Amino acid sequence: GQQLNQSPQSMFIQEGEDVSMNCTSSSIFNTWLWYKQEPGEGPVLLIALYKAGELTSNGRLTAQFGITRKDSFLNISASIPSDVGIYFCAGQGEGAQKLVFGQGTRLTINP
Amino acid sequence: DGGITQSPKYLFRKEGQNVTLSCEQNLNHDAMYWYRQDPGQGLRLIYYSQIVNDFQKGDIAEGYSVSREKKESFPLTVTSAQKNPTAFYLCASSRRQGNSYEQYFGPGTRLTVT
Numbered sequence: 001g002q003q004l005n006q007s008p009q010s011m012f013i014q015e016g017e018d019v020s021m022n023c024t025s026s027s028i029f030n031t032w033l034w035y036k037q038e039p040g041e042g043p044v045l046l047i048a049l050y051k052a053g054e055l056t057s058n059g060r061l062t063a064q065f066g067i068t069r070k071d072s073f074l075n076i077s078a079s080i081p082s083d084v085g086i087y088f089c090a091g092q093g094e095g096a097q098k099l100v101f102g103q104g105t106r107l108t109i110n111p
Numbered sequence: 112d113g114g115i116t117q118s119p120k121y122l123f124r125k126e127g128q129n130v131t132l133s134c135e136q137n138l139n140h141d142a143m144y145w146y147r148q149d150p151g152q153g154l155r156l157i158y159y160s161q162i163v164n165d166f167q168k169g170d171i172a173e174g175y176s177v178s179r180e181k182k183e184s185f186p187l188t189v190t191s192a193q194k195n196p197t198a199f200y201l202c203a204s205s206r207r208q209g210n211s212y213e214q215y216f217g218p219g220t221r222l223t224v225t
Binding site for chain 2: 030031033035040041042043044045048050088090092097098099101102103104
């Protein structure tokens with residue numbers, strides 16, 4: 001089945017630093033979604049991408065749909081303490097009714 | 112407010128008992144999903160339903176059952192056949208955005224079986 005490789009698995013950064021994470025797939029996706037999950041809560045949708053090459057921002061977050069349609073990137077600029085959490089990518093293949101999720105990137109920020 | 116509700120937030124059961132987790136949405140979404148999350152792990156799909164009275168097995172359906180009698184509700188039963196039921200359970204629903212489905216999640220239910 002389809003698999004997503006999300007990296008890095010964890011990040012430890014200083015407040016104010018920029019963050020980059022990515023997901024790669026073994027197959028082509030039509031949609032890429034990025035979620036953030038805080039401890040004990042459900043994931044919250046941050047950004048949705050629908051076209052290859054698309055670059056979309058949500059505040060300090062920017063995500064890109066790779067032109068090969070097999071990868072996606074999420075960047076966070078000028079990190080703040082409330083950015084702490086686990087970030088998941090998810091992809092959907094053409095005609096698929098299910099999402100495939102990455103394993104998550106755990107972000108820890110030192111003030 | 113529109114959203115997805117899961118109840119209860121925490122659930123405790125003895126081994127050998129069946130337990131049903133509630134999921135309700137008032138977003139008028141057609142599709143609903145159940146995921147399981149274990150500590151430090153990603154999300155694994157248990158069951159999903161695209162329309163009322165129809166549902167499909169996900170990747171880890173063994174030991175679970177669902178029903179979809181109403182559009183708004185998609186309860187999950189964790190049966191005694193599930194060998195490792197202790198986990199965080201997440202319900203989601205989706206609308207259709209063009210040819211894509213964006214999934215929105217509830218707050219989750221943490222089930223502990225001893």
